[in-house]
Amino acid sequence: MLIILVLGVITVLVFIYFYIVKRQNYFKDRGITQGKPMFLFGHSLGALIHTRTWTDLVQSVYNQGAGNRYTGMYHFHFPLLVLRDPELLKQVAIKDFDHFTDHISFLPTDSDPLFSKSLVALHGREWREMRALLSPCFTSSKMRFMFNLINESAENLAEHFLKKDENVVEVEMKNAFTRFSSDVVATTACGIKVNSLENPKNEFYLMGQKATDFSDIWKNIKFLLYLIVPYIKKVLKIQLITDDVFTFFRGLIDETIKVREEKGVVRPDMIHLLLETRKGIRKEEETNDVDTGFATAEESPSGLVKEKLHRALTNEEITAQALILFTAGFDSVSSAMCFAAYELTVNQDIKKGLERRFTPRGRRAKGS
Numbered sequence: 001m002l003i004i005l006v007l008g009v010i011t012v013l014v015f016i017y018f019y020i021v022k023r024q025n026y027f028k029d030r031g032i033t034q035g036k037p038m039f040l041f042g043h044s045l046g047a048l049i050h051t052r053t054w055t056d057l058v059q060s061v062y063n064q065g066a067g068n069r070y071t072g073m074y075h076f077h078f079p080l081l082v083l084r085d086p087e088l089l090k091q092v093a094i095k096d097f098d099h100f101t102d103h104i105s106f107l108p109t110d111s112d113p114l115f116s117k118s119l120v121a122l123h124g125r126e127w128r129e130m131r132a133l134l135s136p137c138f139t140s141s142k143m144r145f146m147f148n149l150i151n152e153s154a155e156n157l158a159e160h161f162l163k164k165d166e167n168v169v170e171v172e173m174k175n176a177f178t179r180f181s182s183d184v185v186a187t188t189a190c191g192i193k194v195n196s197l198e199n200p201k202n203e204f205y206l207m208g209q210k211a212t213d214f215s216d217i218w219k220n221i222k223f224l225l226y227l228i229v230p231y232i233k234k235v236l237k238i239q240l241i242t243d244d245v246f247t248f249f250r251g252l253i254d255e256t257i258k259v260r261e262e263k264g265v266v267r268p269d270m271i272h273l274l275l276e277t278r279k280g281i282r283k284e285e286e287t288n289d290v291d292t293g294f295a296t297a298e299e300s301p302s303g304l305v306k307e308k309l310h311r312a313l314t315n316e317e318i319t320a321q322a323l324i325l326f327t328a329g330f331d332s333v334s335s336a337m338c339f340a341a342y343e344l345t346v347n348q349d350i351k352k353g354l355e356r357r358f359t360p361r362g363r364r365a366k367g368s
Helices: 002-023 054-064 086-095 124-138 140-162 173-188 203-211 217-228 230-236 243-263 270-279 315-330 332-346 348-357 360-365
Strands: 070-075 078-083
Touching: 054 070, 054 078, 078 086, 124 140, 124 270, 124 315, 140 173, 173 203, 173 315, 173 332, 203 243, 203 315, 243 270, 243 315, 270 315, 315 332, 332 348
Parallel strands: none
Antiparallel strands: 070 078
16 A cells, blocks of 8 residues: 555656656757756746846846847746747737737736736736726826826925035935835825825825835745645635725725715826726727827737726726736836936936926027
8 A cells, every 4th residue: 555655656757757847848859948957846946036137037037038039048948938038029019919918827816806807917908998998097197197197196206305404415325216106106006195204104005115115035935836736825814905995995995986986086197097997987098099198019909908897896806907007117216216316426427418408598498
């Protein structure tokens, strides 16, 4: 009996081994370049255990495909196609984006009810509908409307440091820009005004920090196990958004929606756009021109999704979209601003050129 059990276990392990090896030769079998993946973990282990950055990982994979339009990599045993050709990238991500609706799930959607309603977790028709609802937020006309909200947060940032009557003001840039990013997302995505520099311990900022904190070791281990063995998701009970963060943001959005509906408040932000869809009066752009925003290629007509939601968006769905925008921008925007500030500091000629460009005389000279 013991021999049969041992042979059974060995057979299963051998099957798993060859299954993973076969999966990790997916691109090689199809004549596509690929790096040498680590057994079971593929190319991702270093980034997952923080011995290398995701940027370094993607850069190395990109470089391995030199001379090709695309190359292959593996996230554990899942094959991922990395596009290198700009035209091909535009084709997939912009022109024909509506044909690529089903993204890899890095979190079990049924274990996190809020995350499961966000754009990044939706699939198929649900993704198309939500993508079509959110796209108008990022047209050039909407960005111009939102610019005033962003500019107000920028003025708060400048005024905070101008108040310091000192010859030299030391600034911890990451902290300052993170607070600025939080304020911008608060005003453009969540519809509220916050000044995190003047009120550093405001609840919105603190909850935002908690929502974007991925330093919990046990949570990371559970994520890792789920990625390797997705079938144990019910046992792991993984939550991206903790209950207190969910309760705070849900209450915030509920109150914002209630005030706007009762008092007829109109504000050029994402909450307003999503509330308009509830009324069934989602309006087209006032101009007859197709507004592609800041895109370098035009979306396909089918990508604009003429089909509408057959029901009204719930407050929870609106909260999910606002929160996913917050988590996406909270750290990435502040990091980009830190790098930009550093480059302007060490490249004074570029900095002075920008200063000239943004003075009133410089703007008139440029016709803006």
